Amino acid sequence: xxxxxxxxxxxxxxMGNDKSIKCEQNLGHDxxxxxxxxxxxxxxxxxxxxxxxxxxxxxxxxxxxPKSPDKxxxxxxxxxxxxxxxxxxxCASSPAGVVNTEAFFGQGTRLTVV
Amino acid sequence: AQKVTQAQTEISVVExxxxxxxxxxxxxxxxxxxxxxxxxxxxxxxxxxxRNSFDxxxxxxxxxxxxxxxxxxxxxxxxxxxxxxxxxxxxCALSDANDxxxxxxxxxTVTVRA
Numbered sequence: 001x002x003x004x005x006x007x008x009x010x011x012x013x014x015m016g017n018d019k020s021i022k023c024e025q026n027l028g029h030d031x032x033x034x035x036x037x038x039x040x041x042x043x044x045x046x047x048x049x050x051x052x053x054x055x056x057x058x059x060x061x062x063x064x065x066p067k068s069p070d071k072x073x074x075x076x077x078x079x080x081x082x083x084x085x086x087x088x089x090x091c092a093s094s095p096a097g098v099v100n101t102e103a104f105f106g107q108g109t110r111l112t113v114v
Numbered sequence: 115a116q117k118v119t120q121a122q123t124e125i126s127v128v129e130x131x132x133x134x135x136x137x138x139x140x141x142x143x144x145x146x147x148x149x150x151x152x153x154x155x156x157x158x159x160x161x162x163x164x165r166n167s168f169d170x171x172x173x174x175x176x177x178x179x180x181x182x183x184x185x186x187x188x189x190x191x192x193x194x195x196x197x198x199x200x201x202x203x204x205x206c207a208l209s210d211a212n213d214x215x216x217x218x219x220x221x222x223t224v225t226v227r228a
Binding site: 033044 | 157205216217220
């Protein structure tokens with residue numbers, strides 16, 4: 001059983017389109033995250049949710065909107081995609097921050113905007 | 115503010131050589147957590163170790179070992195007798211106790227040649 005699963009794994013789309021990436025965790029964790037990894041491999045937090053509440057919104061453009069319908073899911077919707085949005089997006093989860101354990105990462109979604 | 119510095123961008127070694135990856139961190143908190151993650155060419159993020167700020171014991175896990183020194187704010191990682199399968203990008207990360215995010219270093223790309 002996959003602990004943190006993201007779909008799709010690859011996403012190629014044109015500029016201006018709207019797309020969503022889905023994330024689900026079956027670990028019973030309270031906290032979920034979205035990280036962005038750019039072309040230089042740098043990993044940066046985008047959003048963090050705890051018990052479906054937004055905890056961290058790290059200066060991400062308004063075109064990015066996370067949605068957490070329940071504790072097990074954290075989806076990422078992106079409007080009006082731009083070339084600069086091309087990156088790998090990682091979903092992650094942990095019990096409550098990382099006080100008790102590490103963050104578990106999904107396999108990543110490689111988004112390519114053309 | 116938190117900051118993690120991995121000064122080595124790339125390291126190339128021949129199989130069976132030892133390789134040490136440096137990680138220096140900055141934080142104002144007294145309670146924090148340090149991590150190492152591995153990202154192989156397949157792209158997923160693999161958890162290697164988590165260490166809290168009150169536990170300065172060095173740790174060894176097979177060919178991997180970690181040296182945590184609060185006095186120099188460093189959490190270095192050594193791979194002994196490297197193998198080709200160790201080729202990956204290695205990330206050091208930091209989280210404060212009540213923070214719902216990991217702050218990652220820029221990563222060190224390790225290439226092990228046969």
